[in-house]
Amino acid sequence: MSERVNVVDVTPRDGLQNEKEIVSTRDKLLLIEKLALAGIREIQATSFVHPRWVPQMADAEAVAVGIQRFSGIRFSALVPNLKGYERAIASGIRFLEFVIAVSDTFNHKNLNRSTAESLELLTQVTKLAQQDDVEIRVGFSTAFHCPFEGEISARAVVDLLRATRERSPWRIAICDTNGMAYPDQVTEVLVLAKSELKMPVTELALHFHDTYGRGLANTLAGLEGGVREFDSTTAGLGGCPYCPGASGNLATEDLVAFLDGMGYETGIDMEKLLDAAEFANGFTSRPYQGHLLLAKRAGACGVKQPKESQLA
Amino acid sequence: MSERVNVVDVTPRDGLQNEKEIVSTRDKLLLIEKLALAGIREIQATSFVHPRWVPQMADAEAVAVGIQRFSGIRFSALVPNLKGYERAIASGIRFLEFVIAVSDTFNHKNLNRSTAESLELLTQVTKLAQQDDVEIRVGFSTAFHCPFEGEISARAVVDLLRATRERSPWRIAICDTNGMAYPDQVTEVLVLAKSELKMPVTELALHFHDTYGRGLANTLAGLEGGVREFDSTTAGLGGCPYCPGASGNLATEDLVAFLDGMGYETGIDMEKLLDAAEFANGFTSRPYQGHLLLAKRAGACGVKQPKESQLA
Numbered sequence: 187m188s189e190r191v192n193v194v195d196v197t198p199r200d201g202l203q204n205e206k207e208i209v210s211t212r213d214k215l216l217l218i219e220k221l222a223l224a225g226i227r228e229i230q231a232t233s234f235v236h237p238r239w240v241p242q243m244a245d246a247e248a249v250a251v252g253i254q255r256f257s258g259i260r261f262s263a264l265v266p267n268l269k270g271y272e273r274a275i276a277s278g279i280r281f282l283e284f285v286i287a288v289s290d291t292f293n294h295k296n297l298n299r300s301t302a303e304s305l306e307l308l309t310q311v312t313k314l315a316q317q318d319d320v321e322i323r324v325g326f327s328t329a330f331h332c333p334f335e336g337e338i339s340a341r342a343v344v345d346l347l348r349a350t351r352e353r354s355p356w357r358i359a360i361c362d363t364n365g366m367a368y369p370d371q372v373t374e375v376l377v378l379a380k381s382e383l384k385m386p387v388t389e390l391a392l393h394f395h396d397t398y399g400r401g402l403a404n405t406l407a408g409l410e411g412g413v414r415e416f417d418s419t420t421a422g423l424g425g426c427p428y429c430p431g432a433s434g435n436l437a438t439e440d441l442v443a444f445l446d447g448m449g450y451e452t453g454i455d456m457e458k459l460l461d462a463a464e465f466a467n468g469f470t471s472r473p474y475q476g477h478l479l480l481a482k483r484a485g486a487c488g489v490k491q492p493k494e495s496q497l498a
Numbered sequence: 499m500s501e502r503v504n505v506v507d508v509t510p511r512d513g514l515q516n517e518k519e520i521v522s523t524r525d526k527l528l529l530i531e532k533l534a535l536a537g538i539r540e541i542q543a544t545s546f547v548h549p550r551w552v553p554q555m556a557d558a559e560a561v562a563v564g565i566q567r568f569s570g571i572r573f574s575a576l577v578p579n580l581k582g583y584e585r586a587i588a589s590g591i592r593f594l595e596f597v598i599a600v601s602d603t604f605n606h607k608n609l610n611r612s613t614a615e616s617l618e619l620l621t622q623v624t625k626l627a628q629q630d631d632v633e634i635r636v637g638f639s640t641a642f643h644c645p646f647e648g649e650i651s652a653r654a655v656v657d658l659l660r661a662t663r664e665r666s667p668w669r670i671a672i673c674d675t676n677g678m679a680y681p682d683q684v685t686e687v688l689v690l691a692k693s694e695l696k697m698p699v700t701e702l703a704l705h706f707h708d709t710y711g712r713g714l715a716n717t718l719a720g721l722e723g724g725v726r727e728f729d730s731t732t733a734g735l736g737g738c739p740y741c742p743g744a745s746g747n748l749a750t751e752d753l754v755a756f757l758d759g760m761g762y763e764t765g766i767d768m769e770k771l772l773d774a775a776e777f778a779n780g781f782t783s784r785p786y787q788g789h790l791l792l793a794k795r796a797g798a799c800g801v802k803q804p805k806e807s808q809l810a
Contacts (some may be wrong), residue, residue: 220595
């Protein structure tokens with residue numbers, strides 16, 4: 187079962203965007219360096235959003251320059267609109283993340299437009315991207331639950347998958363924005379995507395939060411459904427700005443230990459990843475949101491190399 | 499899919515046994531009352547172990563008297579040896595938990611005898627139980643990983659299942675003592691138990707810890723394998739005394755929210771359970787080990803009735 191799984195670390199963007207204390211460009215790049223050393227091969231580096239809305243991302247151009255020193259890593263950046271697209275391209279970004287919410291209410295609150303309007307924008311951005319020879323991954327936020335609309339049906343997700351696929355040929359990330367997803371919802375979306383849209387699951391990624399401790403259970407449902415790409419943040423940074431107290435994204439170190447232990451190949455060095463997690467955890471005043479780092483600090487058994495040590 | 503799942507709350511025993519600060523008998527009974535009010539129908543109330551080894555359980559007799567006021571609840575107590583068995587029976591306990599480790603090294607450290615000797619003891623205790631018309635659930639500790647021996651094979655678990663079944667006709671709980679289990683291990687044990695031993699999964703229970711965030715992922719594997727009985731502790735109290743820093747058992751509130759959300763019937767009232775969790779959390783000086791209580795305290799979206807509120 188030594189199948190490859192692509193772990194996409196989204197810490198510098200999703201993990202930091204809600205942190206009040208501004209993290210310096212230097213520290214962001216230091217974190218990225220640590221992630222690169224650990225073997226992470228895809229990183230969401232920043233967001234070209236207006237700094238008035240997300241002050242933490244005001245250094246997007248500087249981060250984009252800084253990451254040029256790393257080779258062999260796919261760096262992406264979030265673009266919320268055409269202006270963001272232009273800034274990203276001008277900064278040399280080759281992989282863009284275009285966000286669209288399944289919940290229309292959430293899309294209005296988060297992006298100030300309807301989901302239908304976001305789809306129109308996607309058509310425009312895709313044409314530009316094809317001209318510019320760059321790639322766009324589309325991220326579906328609130329794909330399982332919306333803080334305003336409640337539960338999101340698999341039907342709504344699949345309809346948006348279809349509409350997106352009509353406009354964009356690239357990967358689509360299905361995101362559980364507030365950690366409320368249940369594994370049976372994940373399974374239902376994947377089953378429908380495969381049966382109705384004949385969509386190869388290799389074109390899908392999953393993005394979970396661990397607010398209710400369901401991050402790895404949802405990951406398991408994704409793996410069982412054939413998905414091999416998962417987003418996470420080092421030290422479990424991040425959260426949903428519309429959900430007070432909602433804790434962070436699924437921690438990269440918890441995800442990697444989980445995948446390693448089940449025999450999936452991630453290419454990631456756990457010791458080095460925990461070093462990155464310890465560093466990233468310094469960016470927040472919240473308690474640590476993941477698991478592995480706590481266990482490691484306390485010297486709990488079998489933490490360093492979960493599967494290896496078991497063979498000793 | 500409205501299948502019934504039996505949630506066994508083991509807080510008063512497993513959750514408290516490692517807490518240094520002694521919890522009063524009165525507070526233990528108050529917690530049990532809150533759990534009863536929340537709709538929990540099976541509770542592991544205490545342990546008839548020598549108070550020199552586990553001072554927290556020195557009031558086992560007093561707890562056993564106190565629980566007689568609650569009706570409709572199956573109360574069990576752990577018995578490590580014949581002396582414990584006699585004390586439990588004399589105190590009116592009708593459901594006993596007999597612990598045996600799959601790892602021989604762990605059995606020596608924890609119970610001062612070999613796994614083979616424990617099996618002999620089980621033969622004796624089962625005969626007594628049949629005479630006394632009481633029931634014994636056998637709990638397998640270190641069924642997936644041992645802090646001393648490393649990974650435990652499904653083969654070893656299934657061999658012990660066979661040996662146990664030859665001696666005891668009742669339920670068997672398969673326990674991940676230090677939180678190191680992976681879902682594929684859970685699946686493997688269940689597949690082997692069914693195929694080799696023709697064992698109905700209704701005779702099995704699962705007991706997980708959340709040290710590495712895998713508690714619910716392992717629960718999902720158990721559900722998929724047909725298991726409908728799970729142990730947990732309110733507020734995620736507990737842990738493994740041989741694993742420094744290893745955090746607690748899977749939190750009952752996280753487990754119940756997970757089961758509720760996927761349409762399983764637990765008969766448990768989430769609001770009242772969170773009241774019990776808030777109370778139980780006062781027994782420890784450690785940070786809260788579960789998820790739901792944190793989210794509720796912070797007013798995160800959709801916490802109170804995860805699935806119901808989604809329909810609003």
